Amino acid sequence: MCDNCGRNSAENHPFSYENVEKLTKYLKERVSIVPQIGIICGTGLGVVTKLLTDSTIFDYKDIPDFPVSTVPGHHGRLLFGRIGSTPVVVVQGRFYFYEGNPLWKCTLPVRVMKLLGVSTLILSNAAGGINSSYSVGDIMLVRDHINFPTFGGNNPLRGPNDDKFGPRFGAMNDAYDRRILVEAKGVVKSLGMSGVQEGVYACIGGPSFETVAELRALRDLGADAVGMSTVHEVVVARHCGLKCFAFCLITNKCPMEYDSKEKQDHEEHLMVGKQREDDLKNFVEKLVLRLTEGNLA
Numbered sequence: 001m002c003d004n005c006g007r008n009s010a011e012n013h014p015f016s017y018e019n020v021e022k023l024t025k026y027l028k029e030r031v032s033i034v035p036q037i038g039i040i041c042g043t044g045l046g047v048v049t050k051l052l053t054d055s056t057i058f059d060y061k062d063i064p065d066f067p068v069s070t071v072p073g074h075h076g077r078l079l080f081g082r083i084g085s086t087p088v089v090v091v092q093g094r095f096y097f098y099e100g101n102p103l104w105k106c107t108l109p110v111r112v113m114k115l116l117g118v119s120t121l122i123l124s125n126a127a128g129g130i131n132s133s134y135s136v137g138d139i140m141l142v143r144d145h146i147n148f149p150t151f152g153g154n155n156p157l158r159g160p161n162d163d164k165f166g167p168r169f170g171a172m173n174d175a176y177d178r179r180i181l182v183e184a185k186g187v188v189k190s191l192g193m194s195g196v197q198e199g200v201y202a203c204i205g206g207p208s209f210e211t212v213a214e215l216r217a218l219r220d221l222g223a224d225a226v227g228m229s230t231v232h233e234v235v236v237a238r239h240c241g242l243k244c245f246a247f248c249l250i251t252n253k254c255p256m257e258y259d260s261k262e263k264q265d266h267e268e269h270l271m272v273g274k275q276r277e278d279d280l281k282n283f284v285e286k287l288v289l290r291l292t293e294g295n296l297a
Ligand SMILES: O=P(O)(O)O[C@@H]1C[C@H](O)[C@@H](CO)O1
Pocket: 041, 042, 043, 044, 071, 094, 096, 124, 125, 126, 127, 206, 227, 228, 229, 230, 265, 266, 267, 269
């Protein structure tokens, strides 16, 4: 039984294929672009929207049955447009578990993107640097993740499975597309970008940041960066067959010592995003171009 709504089957469930299809139909009737690549903007990383030409913008509040964003710095918009000649859809405004949303709701935009025609998802987030060699402003290409909410049973696929989206049990050892990661490294090189890392992202539930003991535990378990999003979106995206690529902007160094001067602060995270805006914009633009040219999207 689904503990979100008490239903025993996927039928009529708020995340049923038919309900997501209905929501998608509303969008399809209002926009002619069929997006190939979906982009989810992390905190302070909305700069990608500036790349769009030929755009149509929907406020979440105007889309029937769509949740609304409550986190400062998140606009709550779905944007359709083109980057170069590639049709894309951009999610500007995430839904978080810590806002009180069930995980199926946090990940609803992923299923909407799937039914809109998207085949590849680019995800971004603001994250704290755990790896001692990372600096504020670094970009970490995600090789893999540790999904802590799922360790405790909080998986977005919990509840009745809708086979139309994907199978009950799914592999996650190939969560992040290797070929896209290689391509992304090529883009970094061609743009001469500095401060770029590759590592493991750990997701915690939030909204409180981590204690020193928690951070040390995360480090010892192999995490290079920590945040509060992305992994549930990747789980749902892989379930419905989307290829995934993710990157983090390291907005702060995590306080690994009790006398550490580092502090985690949402407003500061937004500011770091602003400082690295140009690089991030160029990186995403070039990556989208390469994925399209190389038939990788
Ligand atoms: O959407 P992301 O993962 O970028 O958001 C992070 C986690 C919290 O929502 C917020 C903390 O500043 O940024």
